[in-house]
Amino acid sequence: MGLQSLAFVRVLIEGMAEKKKSDNKWVFVEDSGIHGKGVFAKRYIPEDTRIMEYVGERISKKESQRRGLEQMDMAAEDKRVGAVYIFDLNKKWDIDGNIPENIARFANHSCKENCEAYNIDDRIFYYTCKPVMKDEEILIDYGYALEHFLDHPCSCGAKKCVGFIVAKSDRAKFKRMRNRKEVKFILKKRKKKSSKRKSKVA
Ligand SMILES: [Zn+2]
Numbered sequence: 001m002g003l004q005s006l007a008f009v010r011v012l013i014e015g016m017a018e019k020k021k022s023d024n025k026w027v028f029v030e031d032s033g034i035h036g037k038g039v040f041a042k043r044y045i046p047e048d049t050r051i052m053e054y055v056g057e058r059i060s061k062k063e064s065q066r067r068g069l070e071q072m073d074m075a076a077e078d079k080r081v082g083a084v085y086i087f088d089l090n091k092k093w094d095i096d097g098n099i100p101e102n103i104a105r106f107a108n109h110s111c112k113e114n115c116e117a118y119n120i121d122d123r124i125f126y127y128t129c130k131p132v133m134k135d136e137e138i139l140i141d142y143g144y145a146l147e148h149f150l151d152h153p154c155s156c157g158a159k160k161c162v163g164f165i166v167a168k169s170d171r172a173k174f175k176r177m178r179n180r181k182e183v184k185f186i187l188k189k190r191k192k193k194s195s196k197r198k199s200k201v202a
Pocket residue numbers: 110111112154155156157158160161162163164
C-alpha cells in the first residue's frame with residue numbers, strides 16, 4: 001500500500017454509545033476486554049483486507065480544536081456523552097467521527113496491532129496488516145506522540161504491552177524512559193488492577 005499511517009487523535013471516556021448492529025461484511029461492534037466497545041472480526045480476515053472506513057464530518061483544524069475541548073467538557077459533566085473521535089486527516093482537515101455509522105471509532109489501540117489506517121485520496125480506510133481470526137478484536141496503533149503518555153495508559157493485554165498508548169515508531173525510545181520513577185509507580189499500580197480482570201488479547 002505504501003501510504004503513511006496517520007496520527008490518530010482520540011480521547012476515550014468510559015460509559016458511552018449503546019451496542020450498534022453493523023451491516024459491515026467483516027466486522028461487528030461488541031464489548032471489549034480492553035476498553036468500552038471494540039470492533040471484532042465476523043469471520044477470518046486475510047492480511048491486507050480493507051475492512052472499514054473511518055467516516056464522519058470533515059471539519060477544519062480550528063473547529064476540531066473547539067469540538068475537542070467542548071466534548072471533553074461535556075464528558076466531565078456527563079460520562080454518557082463523553083468521547084472525542086477526531087481523526088487527523090491532513091494539514092487542513094480533520095474528521096469528526098462521532099456519528100452512529102462510524103463503527104471504526106470503536107477500534108481500540110494495542111501495542112500489538114493487527115490493523116492500520118491509511119489515507120487514500122483523503123479518506124481513511126482500515127486495512128488488516130496480518131490475518132485476523134474470527135472473533136478476534138481489531139486493534140490499531142493510535143500513533144500517539146510520546147509527550148503526555150502518562151495520560152494514556154494502555155490495557156491492551158499484549159505480551160509486549162509497554163503500559164501506555166505510544167506510537168509504534170516511538171516505542172523503542174519509550175522503553176528507555178520506563179525506568180523513570182513516576183512511570184514505574186503507575187505501571188505497578190495498574191498491574192494490580194488488571195490482574196483482577198481477564199484480557200481478551202493473548
Ligand atoms: Zn498495550
